[in-house]
Amino acid sequence: MNSYVKENCRLLSSLELPECDGPKLKAFPDRGSPITWIEPINPRSDQSLSGGQGYVFKVEINSKIYALKVFKFFKPSTYRGSLGPIRGRNVTDRELEFHTDPFYAECRAYAQIKAQREIQGLKRKYIAECYGFLALTKADERVLEEYGVDLWCDFPSNDPYRNRAEGSPVRALVKEYIEEDFDIDEGTLKHMMSGIKWMNRKNILVNDIHPGNFKGPYLLDLGSSWTKPHCLWENMSRRKMRVILQEDIRTFEEMTDDMGLGRRRSPRLPYRRESWAGAEKYH
Template identity: 45%
Template structure:
């Protein structure tokens, strides 16, 4: 067993993740309980990427229904291109993974969301119950369903050669049930106004969602944080301040785009006073 695989196995035995400065979440209380795989709900696919981050399943654990997001494997150096060579000198691949790997991105975001929801006294996101690693039995079940968690990387990829055999990571969330005749992604004006308040609250507490769009909401709640950057964040800390400041606008600009895509007028609800102008400024959006 290689050193990378051993390190990943050890990490997934932690009581909390990720093991770095900033927010984190705890291991799911029933992480060793049997999983009944009921249904593949969807792939988790960021708008800015061609490949998915993972797969979301409807599962049953100890007679309770959950949404289980199973994450693909992720090369720690994937986001290094965002920084210049000089910027990134002090950022290790390990820290980059803890801040940008979709699995750890969700761990950090959900760790902070608890504080946001407590302060705001309202629910903002689908409730998170913790992280877990899958047992070999469940990994085989995924293989039988045709799920390839390495599909983002060819067999000869350097990181895959080092890390293949690592445990599969997952996060357990509430399963949000919707009426059969209701589109769970549909957003009305009232819901959009609540969502805007929630997005502003997330930003205020240091969470940049970076993927605000209708498919990431169910019953008005955010359900996916795989693209989120939560402060302190290693990339935001080393790039020029002007670049980091532009990124701070992205969620609000994306909200306005979502409003228009959903067929509403920005005169009814909008996040920014002049979206078209700010879009032209966002040359560093990633």
């Protein structure tokens, strides 16, 4: 086992992740308990079990049913080209990984949501709950192989990063399993929109608004999210930031139009300094 794999093993045995500034998600309390794999969950009817950022399964842990998202492996330097020359020199691959790897992106977003809900005493829920992270056992990995899951499918066998990182623990998040179906009516749309706006105000950009990412009013996935502090924001012009801060709402309105549920669109959102506090310094 090389030093990089050992470091990944150490990280996945931590009590909270990621090890960088900003919000951190706690480990799943029962992460040492065996997992009973029930069936794959495929939220998008037009996709096979091919995965995007990962694969979702219905599982049972300690007699409770959960949705378990198992993440593909991710090259830390994937977004290196999005950094300018100065930030590109200063940001380490590990920091870039903690901010942009879908696994760590979800850890940070869910931790921010939990913290902000507790601060506000907020009871209303906008997103399926996340109960923590865990590393899969070798026995669990064999189950995935039986399902035909390849967590390295985005990398050729001779890829240098794959050669260095293969053997690292498989990462997963334990989430709420939402079984019931919901009618998409005006109240549901308002709830969905309120949730997106609330997350934006709490410094989370979802970056992935589409019908398959919702179960009724609840957002299911935050693998593409950006949560402050975030190294890519530190390299953006104020003009680009203004566009990005409006992107979730614009995409949601386009989604409802495409679903035939759209109503008269709201005016384009103005840039508000009181929203996304401190955003003006990222320029």
